[in-house]
Amino acid sequence: MLQALNLTKRYPAGAAGAADRPALNNLNLTIAPGEIFCLLGQNGAGKTTTINLFLGFLQPTAGQALVGGLSVAEHPLETRRLLAYLPETVMLYPNLTGLENLDFFASLAGFRYSAAERRDLLLRAGLPAEAHARRVGTYSKGMRQKVGIAIALAKQARALLLDEPTSGLDPKASNEFSELLLALGQAGTAILMATHDIFRAKEVGTRIGIMREGQLVETLPTHSLTASELETIYLQTV
């Protein structure tokens, strides 16, 4: 579903964060439907760059990013239709309610839902019913994350891109989030998640990739490792 072929990104010299080495170097990666791939690595290792390349917000210097077999650079609109994206903090319109935000963003993607269907989507994403008609400005970070999930559900996204989605969430919210991801994975969504949370990665991920200085240096299946083994490998690698 998500595929990187020799994907390389070099920022123009002089741009913010530009270094001599490419931000992303020759990434090869395939994430099948139902798979949850967790990208670990320090800040600046190339995780966010990878996600932005899949979203088409950046143009690759070399290689290509494919979504559902389509090149992102050549078909940005078509590939975005298949994707949902959850940043660290889901940004919505604070003056609209959760229901209104969901309606607006789902309509933009071409989906029209009845009020009951929208409520159902928000409930599936874990947002309590009493919050549905409240303005998003009053929501906590976790609640906005759930509206973000509901938007992804509404869009029937086949691949999900997550950029440190659990940072700053309390343990309970974080746990609920993991369960949601597992449910989505079981439903056949391909998930790429950049994270710092090794234990969460072990819990939800089917595979884990460790990045360093723009390169994917290690790819491991999670079922064969314990969290502490994973941590040891991570610390040795980065």
Add this chain to the structure above:
Amino acid sequence: MPLSPFRLIARHQWHTLLRERAVWLLLGLVLLVAAYAAAAGWTTYRQQQATQVHYQQQARRDWLSNPDKHPHRMAHYGHFAFRPRAPLSLFDGGMDRFLGNAIFLEAHRQNPVNFSEAGFSTGLLRFGDLSLALLLQVLLPLLLFFLGAGTVAADRENGTLRLLLTQGVSWPQLLLGKAAGLLAVGLLLGVPLLALTGGLWLAAQGGAPSLDEVLRFGLLTLFYGLYLALCCGVAVLVSAASRTARTALVGLIGGWLLLTMVLPRAAQALGSYVYALPSKTAFQTAIQADISRQGDSHNPDDPHYQALRDSVLRAHGVATTDQLPFNYGGYVMAEGEKISAGIYTRHYRRLLDTFRQQNQFARSVAFLDPYLALKNLSMALAGTDFLAYTRFQQQAEAYRYALAQQMNQLQIEHIPNRKRPPTEKDHTIDRAYWQRVPEFRYQAPTVQQVLRAEWVSVAAFGFWGLLLLGLGRRAATRLTAL
């Protein structure tokens, strides 16, 4: 059937803007000012129109009530022409207030058009009179820039831009949608202002408006609509290219200041510097010099008129002018009038050419400043531009010339040729002849003539529209969400 992303974004932008209480406050304030401007425009128009009609009729009555007289004395008694107001002047005062309103028409000389409103006003007028046109040209764009600065930049700042784009919205849809939403808010003000103008304009017609008038108003509406759309497009593009709404606002307000305040004045100053005008005295002295070179019709020893007399005497086979079958004095006067009017017209044309060059220069600056294109077109369509004024001046001169020559003709035909002894009363003709002089009626230029004179402004409008489209297309391929 789901709504298109374009319409969804436009609707969302509209709701976002109208949710702000400050926006309603601003809209209310502008409407209030507009009501004042409309009332002021209407009152001024009515007063000036009434004054013009009153004095034009009075001048006619005075002319007709003259007793039996020598026609040349009537030619010196003269007539007046008062500049009428175009109905749309209540919308856009243009140059009206700074140009003369009345002209004294007499034999032998071309008087200036005197008594401008500004000439009688205190300095207050210099602050610019508040017209509906000014609100639409200057204030509404400022408001649109103010509201439009955040259209895309605010989404970029708070992160919703990435979500919008991830949902499959394309840049053209986003930019057009935002611009349309902004334009809808602009029209919330623009439409009432134009409707108000339309109502007053209809009321000012005193009957059904002519096709020409309808075309003027229609074109005015069209160009103002285009201009507002242009402003919305600029606001959204600047917003999209800016990191934050604040930088977009600074850029837009800066641009507004430059385009509506600085450049128009600079263009005017530069235009009159490059194409310098002669002073009034220099202009008149040059005409006088040319006329005396040609000959003085009131001087019996003038060589030009001596030659004329000799040729007339020869043609009729008589020895003295007294023996001619017509009044020789009238004949000489007609010749003098023809010569002096010809000279005047030649100089006046040259003066007009300089004015035209100045104005054409100012119009060309519209390729740097779209505001000037709208301003010039608006004035021209409202009939308050320099073209309308020179038309009046030319028609008044044509009327004056015809009047003087008609009096000369009456003298040639009806005044005895022999010299009058000093004891005898002046020769006169019947006062019924005064009726034969038609009334002065000003013919405003037609819309076609206006557009021909303003083709540069229309072209500048097209240029800016295309430029914006081009920039929009470029932006759509280059902009990123980051």
